[in-house]
Amino acid sequence: MKIAIYGQYYKENTQEIISKIFTVFKNYTVEIVFESNFYKVIEEEKILQQPFPIFNSHKDLDGSFDMFISIGGDGTMLRAATFVRDKNIPILGINAGRLGFLATVPQESIEKLLPLIFEKNYNISSRTLLSLDYEGKDESLDNLDYALNEITVSRKDTTSMITVETRLDGDYLNSYWADGLIISTPTGSTGYSLSCGGPILTPGANSLVITPIAPHNLNARPLVIPDDTYIELKVSSREEQHLVSLDSRIIAVETETILKIQKTDFKINLVEFPHEKFLDTLRKKLLWGEDKRN
Ligand SMILES: NC(=O)c1ccc[n+]([C@@H]2O[C@H](COP(=O)([O-])OP(=O)(O)OC[C@H]3O[C@@H](n4cnc5c(N)ncnc54)[C@H](O)[C@@H]3O)[C@@H](O)[C@H]2O)c1
Ligand SMILES: Nc1ncnc2c1ncn2[C@@H]1O[C@H](COP(=O)(O)OP(=O)(O)OP(=O)(O)O)[C@@H](O)[C@H]1O
Known part of the structure; x- marks a missing residue:
């Protein structure tokens, strides 16, 4: 062996x-x-x-x-x-x-x-796992454009909240006004998402969780969606950039970039x-x- x-x-x-x-x-x-x-x-x-x-x-x-x-x-x-x-x-x-x-x-x-x-x-x-794609993708990702736990968008260099416009399979879901938004796999559901009030998914669940981080839209709640959903996020902010994390890795991305997130094929x-x-x-x-x- x-x-x-x-x-x-x-x-x-x-x-x-x-x-x-x-x-x-x-x-x-x-x-x-x-x-x-x-x-x-x-x-x-x-x-x-x-x-x-x-x-x-x-x-x-x-x-x-x-x-x-x-x-x-x-x-x-x-x-x-x-x-x-x-x-x-x-x-x-x-x-x-x-x-x-x-x-x-x-x-x-x-x-x-x-x-x-x-x-x-x-x-x-x-x-x-989840994969991330967007126009002008950061080369520093070095093909590490996927996450086992979660992909998160969050604010950068500001205490102001960001607005995260979210589409599922092309349909408008919501504009979260929050510190950030987590798209979690079942594995990640016991990590950051859990700390933000998300549900725990068993590893075999064919689902993902969308969990807002400290949303000021008080009615916004974690949402469980099928894992074959094509997710698009667009962040608006007072700053020119916002952060995107893939598990422990983090990058800065221009605001208004359309982030495309979907399940990987492995x-x-x-x-x-x-x-x-x-x-x-x-x-x-x-x-x-x-x-x-x-
Ligand atoms: N507020 C939070 O709970 C929070 C904030 C940021 C990141 N995280 C988690 O930390 C992960 C990155 O880990 P790190 O070691 O670089 O950061 P870290 O050193 O801050 O450790 C984070 C903690 O999360 C736990 N953790 C990680 N993945 C988990 C999972 N799938 N289920 C249960 N617990 C899990 C680890 O055991 C560790 O105790 C991220 O993917 C995210 O899930 C959590
Ligand atoms: N190879 C190793 N040998 C001994 N101890 C280790 C080793 N790797 C990690 N540790 C111990 O585990 C701690 C945490 O390691 P790591 O960063 O991998 O996990 P974590 O994300 O902080 O999660 P956890 O909560 O499970 O510790 C380290 O600070 C260290 O004390």
Whole structure:
């Protein structure tokens, strides 16, 4: 099995996590390839007993890889998706972070759960993504014009609200007067959208959520729409530019630009183990099980 390993940070517990992974791997035939920046740091820390091959960018990943292991929190998982892109390589998230909604394997369970990938005892949770297009698209996007969690428009360099004219399949929906607007996938529904009052969607729901950020149209509420809807947003503002975010990445765009948002034709596959399924994560991470009355 050929496995890519990626992490954004080296912290005091990274060595222990890598050592647990290697303890499992030594029982199987595994070809390990590290992401180059992560490899540089762990080499400096001298925790590897032999050299390993590296990959530098998404271009170095191909169909020969069976699995992509992300060591970190949800932010690292979002970055992992930018390496994997449309390559269909399943991503397994080891949670070295805090919440770990997407990175579902706790450090303590590495030795128990990792062997399951070799026994093929896991499910794939396919996640919908959103793509962004507009005339004069920013080159800095470097083809990273899609989001696993959400695409958001928001105000820039002003405390004044922006107006977000919104069309669904060409039909006028509303002009939100707000700090911004979130278009969220089911995956992103437990992220920013949730903080703004949006509903939680299970990963398999074929829907998207449009959630305004602090709307002054007090009647405006989060709206669930089919995920094959073609969404157009046009922001008006006192400023010349507004912000557009795709997950953790952010760019400035001229106001009055028509932003075209739709579902991508590929998905990101997350590895899901028994007992670490979405519904378990909901109860554990959003503390639903903490109400002692039931
Ligand atoms: N007010 C908010 O809630 C708010 C504001 C901005 C961004 N975000 C979220 O943060 C994401 C970017 O992550 P980052 O690491 O760069 O920022 P960050 O460091 O500010 O982390 C944001 C938090 O959101 C959590 N998170 C991310 N994706 C999630 C998901 N799908 N379900 C549940 N929780 C999730 C992370 O665990 C982390 O605790 C964005 O995609 C957005 O969803 C949330
Ligand atoms: N490779 C790693 N080794 C050890 N700890 C890590 C590693 N990557 C991340 N962490 C820890 O997790 C924290 C958060 O990481 P990350 O930015 O990936 O997630 P996040 O978006 O903040 O989400 P979460 O709430 O899940 O932590 C880091 O500040 C660090 O403490």
